[in-house]
Amino acid sequence: MSKNLVIVESPAKAKTIGKFLGNEFEVMSSMGHIRDLSEKGLGIDFENNYAPQYEVSADKKKIVSELKKAAKSSETVWLASDEDREGEAIAWHLAEELKLKKENTRRIVFHEITKDAILHAVENPREIDINLVDAQQARRVLDRIVGFELSPVLWRKVRPSLSAGRVQSVAVRLIVEREREINNFNPEASYRVSALFISKDAAGTKVELKAELSQRFKTKEEALAFLELCKSAKFTVDSIEKKPLKKSPAPPFTTSTLQQEASRKLGFSVTQTMVVAQKLYESGKITYMRTDSVNLSALAIGTAKQEIIQMAGEKYVKIRQFSTKTKGAQEAHEAIRPTYISSHTIEGTAQEKRLYDLIWKRTIASQMADAELEKTNIYINISGSNHQFIASGEVIIFDGFLKVYLESTDDEPDAETSGILPTMKKGESLTSNEILAQERFTQRPPRYTEASLVRKLEELGIGRPSTYAPTISTIQNRNYVEKGDRQAIKRDFNVLKLKDGKISDKIKSENTGAEKSKLFPTDIGLVVNDFLFEYFPNIMDYNFTANVEKEFDHIAEGKVKWTKSIDNFYKKFHPVVESTLKNSERQVGERILGIDPKSGRQIAVKIGKFGPIAQIGKSEEEEKPVFASLHRNQSIESITLEEALELFKLPREIGEFENKEMIAAIGRFGPYIRHDGKFYSLPKTDDPLEISAERAVEIIEAKRESDKNKVIHIFGQNGEIQVLNGRFGAYIAFEKNNYKIPKNTDVATLTEEQCREIITSQADTVGKKKKPFAGRRKKAQ
């Protein structure tokens, strides 16, 4: 046994550090936190000054017992968890749970995993900072109180199994408010004028110059009047302005910026990014992927410099120290960078290669020179008008960091301003080839993507690198928010064109507003958000986290006792929970749309037990109400009376077949026909509102025919093993799981015994569907 036991948080880190420290040291990892508040009840003793009731987490029992054993047989235990609030708490929980003695225990921290940094840390141990630990306890207890007191209010007032929390509820609020901004947005039209000028250069060849008018016109009349004026106007170059422009590289990646860029450049979801980054980290290819720091180690900067010199030359090098501007950043790690910057590419899956490439380029670029550009503006006078046309062009003089990397933006580029402008002289006169005045509309705000929501949360200081991806998953799993697309809608716009002395007036159309993989609030998300906002505005405040963070800082500085701070919060918060439970109504988000013209009864939409429904009539009326579910793409907030009436046209009886009636309807999986207790999906070409009895029979018979070919074998006493023909060929169905049949098997002669062998051989892979860890909450066993 070693004389020294070092405990870090992650096994990959343990492995690296073990190499640096040699035989005298054994390095183990705690796998993050080892204890947490009890899952039974709130896990806080309110009678006893908020004493937290900690338990070793179910999945950490084994690790803790191993650590205990190792600690016992070591002379000194070195607690080397991260140097932030959570890391300090991990060290403290370890000391408590492993019953470490102060005289044998050292607390050490390091920011880079290099031999020097670690040896330096070992030479400069300190004690556990109990104030910092207390700040963490306050954070933990606050989150538990908020989450576990608010969620049950939702179970009672909205729907069971819902959840609320300091982070997730605000994330949902952002999406809800953005959606309402979009709904309330009225695009404003204006006329943008652009011109194509013709000139001759010194050699006499014709050159073209595109320019845009410095001002837009609010009305068609103004635009027409301007074009009218241009008919006889003279165009002369007023001035030429050249100004140097510098562009600087973005800082190296943090978790949040990596998620954003991987989303924009590679189309990864935030979870996907984290899963791939985890792989790269575990195989030693990149540094730790959950970080809020933009800092690079001296060693990394040194190798980056060497690489840049080798690749592009000395003048491309510019060493930069970036500093974090993020609210509440704790900077326990380096920025995300390649472990060995000299490795330009790596072995691995396509996704790993692409993400690594992105990280490598971003890291290298961050230590490269600014790009130097020259922006040219040519100002063109119009006789008889005091407006000016402006032609702009940008030329790269020195590419600098652009040689390897350019950060993407979320917005699509507007007018293209790149390219070289032809040489012009001051006073030169130009002829216009054509002048266009096009109607343009102001843009509504864009919906959030997963990654842009992460950026917003980070900006507000809400959530941590380790929780961005899980938070995004949680609000989708709770069905508050869903990822979806919106089809573009056609919009007409007016184009006025002046050419050859004549003005034409045309209507063109464009597609606008298409969105892919954006976050939309659901009806339940809207109702929960409005409810929480009404009764708990303090928790829903975008500054709530920032405010409590300030309080935690005071605790960490030893100025405030953490229990006092929690007491202040709880005394105000808990009574509101009580009064809300007592005084608030059940929330169904009801919206009254109007009157049914047929029956004269009221039509309303609301959230029913199983989702959003439309309802004809009131429940207190003698005649029972009639219900119909809303379709997937409809929302309580935006559905119209006409659309709601349409819902009641289904289910529809379409006739009889074999003495049983056929009913057409739309279900969760689209339109279908029900007949004799069986369901038959309708192809896209058939409309359930229109479909005839003859056509329905056709569909039923076609399905029967294909089902006949579906069953190949049935085995077992109760037919529990079935060999079926599926979309991807034959497979075995057994106890609700499906099993692959190995290639080169003759399906026709497959025996029961062979099937059972296949089932047992795949038993460990089938059924336990593997979920990426980033979206998962572990349940206590």
Add this chain to the structure above:
DNA sequence: CAGTGAGCGAGCTTCCGCTTGACTT
């Protein structure tokens, strides 16, 4: 990836941050 289309009922659900397990000898 495997073909689905809810409804009486008990008891359960939930937070945010750290971090990745892997049956035996």
